[in-house]
Amino acid sequence: MSNLSNDLVVRFENVGLRYGLGPEVLQDIYFELEAGSFHFLTGASGAGKSSLMKLMYMAMRPTRGLISLFGRDVAITSRKDLPNLRRRVGVVFQEYRLLNHLSTFDNVALPLRITDTRESEVRKHVEELLAWVGLENHMKAKPATLSGGQQQRVAIARAIIARPRLLLADEPTGNVDDRMAYRLMHLFEELNRLGTTVVITTHNQQLVERLAHPVLHLDGGHLHAPTRSRDTFDSGDSDSDDDQIAMPYDPDVLNYL
Amino acid sequence: MISRTDLPLDHDAHARFLPWLIAFMVYLAALAVAGILVLNSTVNRWDQGISGTLTVQAMPSDGAVDVSPKVLQDARAVLSSTPGVLNVTLLDKQDTLALVEPWLGDLAGEADLPLPRLFDVVIDPDAGIDMTALGRRLAIAAPGVTVDDHRVWLDRLVRLLQTLQWIALSVVMVIFLVTIGTVVFTTRTGLAVHGEAIHVLHLIGAYDSYVARQFAGRALWLGLKGGIIGLAFAIPTLLAISYFAERMQMGAVSENGLHLYHYITIGILPFAVAFIAMFTARTTVLRTLARMP
Numbered sequence: 001m002s003n004l005s006n007d008l009v010v011r012f013e014n015v016g017l018r019y020g021l022g023p024e025v026l027q028d029i030y031f032e033l034e035a036g037s038f039h040f041l042t043g044a045s046g047a048g049k050s051s052l053m054k055l056m057y058m059a060m061r062p063t064r065g066l067i068s069l070f071g072r073d074v075a076i077t078s079r080k081d082l083p084n085l086r087r088r089v090g091v092v093f094q095e096y097r098l099l100n101h102l103s104t105f106d107n108v109a110l111p112l113r114i115t116d117t118r119e120s121e122v123r124k125h126v127e128e129l130l131a132w133v134g135l136e137n138h139m140k141a142k143p144a145t146l147s148g149g150q151q152q153r154v155a156i157a158r159a160i161i162a163r164p165r166l167l168l169a170d171e172p173t174g175n176v177d178d179r180m181a182y183r184l185m186h187l188f189e190e191l192n193r194l195g196t197t198v199v200i201t202t203h204n205q206q207l208v209e210r211l212a213h214p215v216l217h218l219d220g221g222h223l224h225a226p227t228r229s230r231d232t233f234d235s236g237d238s239d240s241d242d243d244q245i246a247m248p249y250d251p252d253v254l255n256y257l
Numbered sequence: 258m259i260s261r262t263d264l265p266l267d268h269d270a271h272a273r274f275l276p277w278l279i280a281f282m283v284y285l286a287a288l289a290v291a292g293i294l295v296l297n298s299t300v301n302r303w304d305q306g307i308s309g310t311l312t313v314q315a316m317p318s319d320g321a322v323d324v325s326p327k328v329l330q331d332a333r334a335v336l337s338s339t340p341g342v343l344n345v346t347l348l349d350k351q352d353t354l355a356l357v358e359p360w361l362g363d364l365a366g367e368a369d370l371p372l373p374r375l376f377d378v379v380i381d382p383d384a385g386i387d388m389t390a391l392g393r394r395l396a397i398a399a400p401g402v403t404v405d406d407h408r409v410w411l412d413r414l415v416r417l418l419q420t421l422q423w424i425a426l427s428v429v430m431v432i433f434l435v436t437i438g439t440v441v442f443t444t445r446t447g448l449a450v451h452g453e454a455i456h457v458l459h460l461i462g463a464y465d466s467y468v469a470r471q472f473a474g475r476a477l478w479l480g481l482k483g484g485i486i487g488l489a490f491a492i493p494t495l496l497a498i499s500y501f502a503e504r505m506q507m508g509a510v511s512e513n514g515l516h517l518y519h520y521i522t523i524g525i526l527p528f529a530v531a532f533i534a535m536f537t538a539r540t541t542v543l544r545t546l547a548r549m550p
Contacts, residue, residue: 087462
């Protein structure tokens with residue numbers, strides 16, 4: 001987290017969320033994320049992790065409270081300004097949400113194309129990133145022909161291709177093996193080192209233990225204050241050979257970001 | 258229109274009927290517009306042709322075969338002194354006989370029938386001559402002389418043709434409204450079918466106009482395709498109607514027929530419909546997406 005500054009990227013104040021007339025799934029949420037921070041978001045199934053993420057990537061509006069992104073109150077931001085705000089947020093959706101009729105290449109290229117980036121630039125960056133996530137031989141493949149892990153990597157590549165200032169990843173390592181999981185986490189850390197604020201939801205306690213980042217823990221719709229990951233989980237069985245598990249990679253691949 | 262689209266609109270089964278429906282609409286619109294144009298030409302021709310002339314008729318007095326020269330002289334004097342009258346020509350008896358010859362044959366001249374004498378009067382259509390006042394003055398100065406400005410029967414015909422024009426125009430409007438409704442329906446179905454992809458585009462920061470552009474481009478293409486198909490069927494139909502109208506000697510209506518500028522007007526229809534389809538699709542998408550958070 002070398003690029004950490006005091007700028008607030010995310011600020012939740014007294015936020016509550018309910019679906020329809022049901023009970024509040026999120027209650028009295030207060031937290032702030034500084035620029036360049038890296039957080040895990042943990043909690044049991046149904047604790048409200050995905051709902052909290054949806055509020056952060058503006059797929060939903062809160063029932064109450066204030067949400068501020070990049071210093072702007074989302075509730076009073078005009079609709080025509082919201083796309084620009086969303087472009088600063090990269091999202092790895094839990095269910096990937098790839099466009100099935102598009103190739104791997106075109107799926108990853110989407111965030112660049114909606115900003116009318118030159119096609120030569122699009123090609124260069126997408127090919128580099130797909131090579132990095134190990135999908136250089138699947139550029140023309142449609143999502144339906146890819147495995148779950150491959151689809152997940154496409155989703156991650158799409159989320160980071162435009163170098164978001166905030167990266168939200170909902171279970172980004174759920175369908176990949178340990179080697180690829182650590183490789184992807186290194187990618188997120190590299191983005192974070194370059195200044196991207198990262199929030200990752202996960203059930204993978206081992207992963208959280210090994211990477212020493214603060215943890216936001218949700219329990220029954222309530223958010224607990226950030227703690228260091230090694231304090232949150234019983235880390236008795238964790239080992240410290242991350243470097244042996246992680247794949248070596250060339251940091252220069254992300255230079256364009 | 259953009260060449261690359263992120264939405265698979267080309268494969269939409271629900272949109273496949275759209276070009277054919279638009280083709281049918283353009284076909285009907287072309288026929289209706291052709292009707293409007295021909296009727297318009299006819300009305301103008303009749304109106305201009307008749308409004309520049311009037312006929313004055315002098316009847317022989319009771320028991321006489323010929324009209325008194327004094328009556329004719331007085332009538333001519335009244336007509337010549339009326340502002341707006343450009344020329345007064347008295348048809349001679351032979352011309353009058355020629356007019357009734359189709360009904361009476363040569364007998365009319367030989368039987369000493371009491372025939373009226375006619376003045377062919379050329380007037381300035383813009384002079385606004387009061388025909389009633391003129392008729393009164395003629396009746397006083399030259400008893401038995403009446404004015405026929407052709408207005409009564411002509412106005413009825415013109416009104417009939419104008420009614421037909423309005424009906425044809427209404428048909429064109431209905432055709433455009435149906436086209437708009439169909440495009441709205443097709444676009445909304447497309448939005449529902451591609452809802453997931455559109456939501457993803459929305460969440461990664463695509464402007465509504467980015468999505469709308471793809472639907473609008475597709476609607477423009479389908480509209481043009483359908484419009485040109487419709488026109489391709491309409492032109493031969495119009496040529497055939499013109500041909501048969503000529504064969505049936507419907508000169509009163511189709512004397513002028515369709516001119517080049519009429520065909521150019523009809524040729525604009527596919528483009529007009531395509532642009533309406535494009536604009537409708539774009540508006541529909543923007544209005545629908547405006548409801549997204």
